[in-house]
Amino acid sequence: GQQLNQSPQSMFIQEGEDVSMNCTSSSIFNTWLWYKQDPGEGPVLLIALYKAGELTSNGRLTAQFGITRKDSFLNISASIPSDVGIYFCAGQLSGTYKYIFGTGTRLKVLA
Amino acid sequence: SAVISQKPSRDICQRGTSLTIQCQVDSQVTMMFWYRQQPGQSLTLIATANQGSEATYESGFVIDKFPISRPNLTFSTLTVSNMSPEDSSIYLCSALQGTNYGYTFGSGTRLTVV
Numbered sequence: 217g218q219q220l221n222q223s224p225q226s227m228f229i230q231e232g233e234d235v236s237m238n239c240t241s242s243s244i245f246n247t248w249l250w251y252k253q254d255p256g257e258g259p260v261l262l263i264a265l266y267k268a269g270e271l272t273s274n275g276r277l278t279a280q281f282g283i284t285r286k287d288s289f290l291n292i293s294a295s296i297p298s299d300v301g302i303y304f305c306a307g308q309l310s311g312t313y314k315y316i317f318g319t320g321t322r323l324k325v326l327a
Numbered sequence: 328s329a330v331i332s333q334k335p336s337r338d339i340c341q342r343g344t345s346l347t348i349q350c351q352v353d354s355q356v357t358m359m360f361w362y363r364q365q366p367g368q369s370l371t372l373i374a375t376a377n378q379g380s381e382a383t384y385e386s387g388f389v390i391d392k393f394p395i396s397r398p399n400l401t402f403s404t405l406t407v408s409n410m411s412p413e414d415s416s417i418y419l420c421s422a423l424q425g426t427n428y429g430y431t432f433g434s435g436t437r438l439t440v441v
Binding site: 249251256260264306316319 | 328357360370371429430433435437
């Protein structure tokens with residue numbers, strides 16, 4: 217079935233550093249979403265992207281919808297300890313309201 | 328965005344028993360979904376909960392094992408039937424308010440089957 221590959225799988229960074237992660241697929245998606253999940257909680261929506269090439273920011277977070285519609289990128293600037301968590305991308309299957317999720321990027325921030 | 332309350336938040340169950348998870352949304356939503364997240368893994372869609380009719384299941388998931396109800400636009404239940412240790416997982420309810428909004432998730436039900 218369709219799969220979203222996220223990289224890197226995990227990251228250890230120093231507080232204050234910038235972070236980049238990406239999500240790729242062999243399929244085209246109409247919408248890309250980025251979520252963050254804290255331990256014991258459900259995922260929380262960070263950014264939604266609706267158009268190829270779109271670049272959207274939410275505070276220190278910036279995400280882009282790839283021009284081919286097969287990939288997306290999330291950047292976090294000046295990381296802080298509360299950025300720790302698992303980040304998931306999700307792509308909307310064409311012609312449906314269903315989303316499939318990426319494999320996740322586990323972020324750890326060292327103070 | 329909608330606020331989703333899910334309960335129980337966690338449970339430990341004996342194998343062979345069943346558990347029903349409830350999902351309540353604070354506003355009417357277009358669609359509701361159930362996901363499973365196995366430890367350290369990504370989210371896998373179990374089914375779309377359809378209001379007033381049978382749920383639509385994804386490949387690998389069947390109604391006998393995961394019966395779902397959605398009697399109205401704000402409430403749904405997922406039952407995990409005849410549980411085995413392999414069913415130990417986090418079960419997440421999600422809702423879609425409109426076509427231009429992403430999913431909102433409940434905080435999940437952490438199920439352990441012993």
